[in-house]
Amino acid sequence: MTDLNTPERGAVTGTGVRSRPRAALPALCVTQITSWGVVYYAFPVLNPQITTATGWPAGATTAAFSAALLVSALAGIRVGRIIDRHGPRTVMTTGSVLGFLSVLIIASAPNLPAFTAGWLLAGLAMAATFYQPAFAALTRWWAPDHVRALTIVTLAGGLASTAFAPLTATLADHLSWRATYAVLALILAAVTIPAHALALGAPWPRASVCTGPHNGGAVEKVARTRPFWMLAATLTLSAFTVSAAVIAFVPLMAERGYTSTEAAWALGLGGAGQTLGRTLYATLARRTSPTTRTVTLVALGALTTAALAVTSGPYAMLVALSVAAGAVRGNLTLLQATAITDRWGTTHYGRLSGLLAAPTTTAAAIAPFAATAVAPPLGGYPQLFIALAALSAAACITGFRTTPGRARSSGPAPGTNKLLPK
Numbered sequence: 001m002t003d004l005n006t007p008e009r010g011a012v013t014g015t016g017v018r019s020r021p022r023a024a025l026p027a028l029c030v031t032q033i034t035s036w037g038v039v040y041y042a043f044p045v046l047n048p049q050i051t052t053a054t055g056w057p058a059g060a061t062t063a064a065f066s067a068a069l070l071v072s073a074l075a076g077i078r079v080g081r082i083i084d085r086h087g088p089r090t091v092m093t094t095g096s097v098l099g100f101l102s103v104l105i106i107a108s109a110p111n112l113p114a115f116t117a118g119w120l121l122a123g124l125a126m127a128a129t130f131y132q133p134a135f136a137a138l139t140r141w142w143a144p145d146h147v148r149a150l151t152i153v154t155l156a157g158g159l160a161s162t163a164f165a166p167l168t169a170t171l172a173d174h175l176s177w178r179a180t181y182a183v184l185a186l187i188l189a190a191v192t193i194p195a196h197a198l199a200l201g202a203p204w205p206r207a208s209v210c211t212g213p214h215n216g217g218a219v220e221k222v223a224r225t226r227p228f229w230m231l232a233a234t235l236t237l238s239a240f241t242v243s244a245a246v247i248a249f250v251p252l253m254a255e256r257g258y259t260s261t262e263a264a265w266a267l268g269l270g271g272a273g274q275t276l277g278r279t280l281y282a283t284l285a286r287r288t289s290p291t292t293r294t295v296t297l298v299a300l301g302a303l304t305t306a307a308l309a310v311t312s313g314p315y316a317m318l319v320a321l322s323v324a325a326g327a328v329r330g331n332l333t334l335l336q337a338t339a340i341t342d343r344w345g346t347t348h349y350g351r352l353s354g355l356l357a358a359p360t361t362t363a364a365a366i367a368p369f370a371a372t373a374v375a376p377p378l379g380g381y382p383q384l385f386i387a388l389a390a391l392s393a394a395a396c397i398t399g400f401r402t403t404p405g406r407a408r409s410s411g412p413a414p415g416t417n418k419l420l421p422k
Contacts, residue, residue: 020141020142020202021141021199021200021201021202023198023199024137024138024141024199024200024202025138025142025149025152025153026199027195027196027198027199027200028134028137028138028153028156028199029152029153029156029157030156030191030195031092031096031129031134031191031192031195031196032130032131032134032153032154032156032157032160033156033157033159033160033163033164034160034164034187034188034191034192035096035099035125035126035129035130035160035188035192036130036157036160036161036164037160037161037163037164037165037167037168038099038103038164038184038185038187038188039099039102039103039122039125039126039129039188040126040130040160041160041161041164041165041168042164042165042168042180042181042184043065044165045165045168045169045172046168046172046177046180046181047061047062047065049172049176049177050177053176053177054112056112056115060112061112061115062368062369063116064112064115064116064118064119064120065119066365066366066368066369067116067119067120067123068119068120068122068123068126069123069126069361069362069364069365070123070361070362070365071120071123071124071126071127072123072124072126072127072130072361073127073357073358073359073360073361073362073365074358075123075124075127075128076127076132076354076357076358076361077351077354077355077358078354079091079127079128079132079133079350079354080132080133080136080349080350080351080352080353080354080355081350081351081354082350083133083136083137083350084136084348084349084350084351086204087137087140087200087204088133088134088136088137088196088200089196089197089200089201091128091133092128092129092133092134092137092192092196092200093193093196093197093200094128095124095125095126095127095128095129095133095196096125096128096129096188096189096192096193096196097189097193098121098122098124098125098128099122099125099126099129099188099192100185100188100189100193101121102118102119102121102122102124102125103118103122103181103182103184103185103188104118104181104182104185105117105118105121106118106119106122106181107177107178107179107181107182107185108178108182129192129196131153131154131157131333131337132350132353132354132357133350134153135150135153135337135349135353136349136350136353137200138150138153139337139341139346139349140204140205140346140349141202141205143341143346146338146341147281147282147285147334147338148282150334150337150338151278151279151281151282151334154278154330154333154334154337155275155278155279158271158274158275158278158330159275161271162271164184168180168184171183171184222344222348222352223352223355225404226401227343227401227402227403227404227405228352228356230398230399230401230402231294231339231343231356231399231402232355232356232359232360233395233398234294234298234395234396234398234399234402235335235336235339235356235359235360235395236359236360236362236363237363237391237392237394237395237398238298238301238332238360238392238395239360239361239363239364239367240363240364240366240367240370240388240391241301241302241305241367241388241389241391241392241395242301242329242332242364243363243364243365243367243368244367244368244370244371244384244388245305245308245325245371245385245388246267246270246329247367247368247371247372248371248372248375248381248384248385249263249266249267249270249308249322250263250267251375251381252308252381252382252384252385253266253318255380255381255382256312256313258315258318262315265319266315266318266319266322267322269319269322269323269326270322270323270325270326270329271326272323272326273322273323273324273325273326273327273329273330274326274327274329274330274333275330276323276326276327276330277326277327277328277329277330277331278330278331278333278334280327280331281330281331281334281335284296284331285338289403290338290339290342290343290402290403291399291400291402291403293335293342294335294339294399294402295396295399295400297328297331297332297335298332298392298395298396298399299392299393299396300328301325301328301329301332301392302389302390302392302393302395302396303389304321304324304325304328305325305385305388305389305392306385306386306389307321307324308321308322308325308385309382309383309384309385309386309389310382310386336356336357336360337353339356339402340352340353340356343402343403343404344404371384371388374387
């Protein structure tokens with residue numbers, strides 16, 4: 001087994017040897033936990049206190065948060081292009097500064113428009129510090145062992161809610177929501193700004209010149225192909241389903257007579273399943289082709305969603321299904337992280353992954369509102385879960401069309417079986 005911090009040998013990079021910055025992977029693990037914990041997971045904990053203290057409608061504050069996700073989706077395209085050319089250090093350090101400033105603006109907002117403006121700035125910070133830029137950095141520095149590096153950083157990122165949701169709640173028990181956000185902003189700045197500035201300064205290697213069937217062509221050529229659009233459609237439908245199912249899980253449990261505490265525990269254990277699932281992805285990647293892997297994971301998402309729709313108990317069974325659904329979610333995160341390199345190599349990873357993330361992030365932002373609005377007309381949350389399972393089934397159909405034509409005759413795509421560590 002190869003040490004992830006040793007120089008990579010044999011990768012086609014123009015130099016033959018690529019030095020991996022030793023501090024980058026542990027630094028990104030820490031900054032992902034902190035960035036997600038402060039900028040993302042603190043909000044659902046603090047939002048009830050925010051609306052109570054300010055009188056602002058919960059729908060309006062949630063809309064501001066969702067607007068940040070939409071800004072992140074759009075900005076991610078440009079962020080990916082910059083990282084492809086110049087590397088992650090400047091982008092992620094700047095994003096950390098923007099995150100610090102945006103949380104301070106949110107904390108001090110005198111009115112709803114200022115609160116919304118803070119979240120729009122936070123959207124830029126998300127685009128520059130969340131998974132996509134971290135994935136781009138690790139994919140270029142760690143290829144062809146990038147699957148293991150990506151797994152490690154997403155395992156760390158999965159701990160963000162575990163660490164920061166209780167911390168935020170504890171702070172909020174003793175401080176106002178504004179003071180809580182101010183403390184979290186200081187933590188964000190103290191951890192992420194120096195970590196990104198100091199740990200990501202290694203030379204940015206040239207993109208591989210032989211990593212996929214479309215090398216030598218413009219990124220727009222890949223983005224206009226049918227496999228790319230089918231991949232985008234597959235992951236967008238899947239992202240909508242996953243996001244809606246997570247938000248609707250607690251109401252589903254309540255509709256079946258379970259208490260909020262029982263529902264919260266089941267959902268939390270689903271998060272543990274997500275972390276467990278990510279540990280299995282490298283093995284799955286070694287044993288399956290990109291298209292088979294895509295269809296299999298999306299189909300498992302449909303299966304677990306449908307099972308939650310038709311299973312009313314006992315409670316242990318619902319917990320088991322929540323864990324299984326979480327394991328699928330964990331793998332789907334890594335599926336999206338590796339989807340570009342599996343099919344088109346690393347040359348334009350940042351830009352292409354940004355284009356791919358834009359519709360998926362948008363779908364994830366819209367899904368909670370859509371699920372809440374659609375559940376009553378459908379007859380309840382079990383019926384909603386059936387509809388979500390049907391969407392995942394549709395995603396399976398498009399998933400079969402995600403193999404680039406020339407990849408069919410040229411063996412495994414980059415980043416698949418022959419390149420992964422044994």
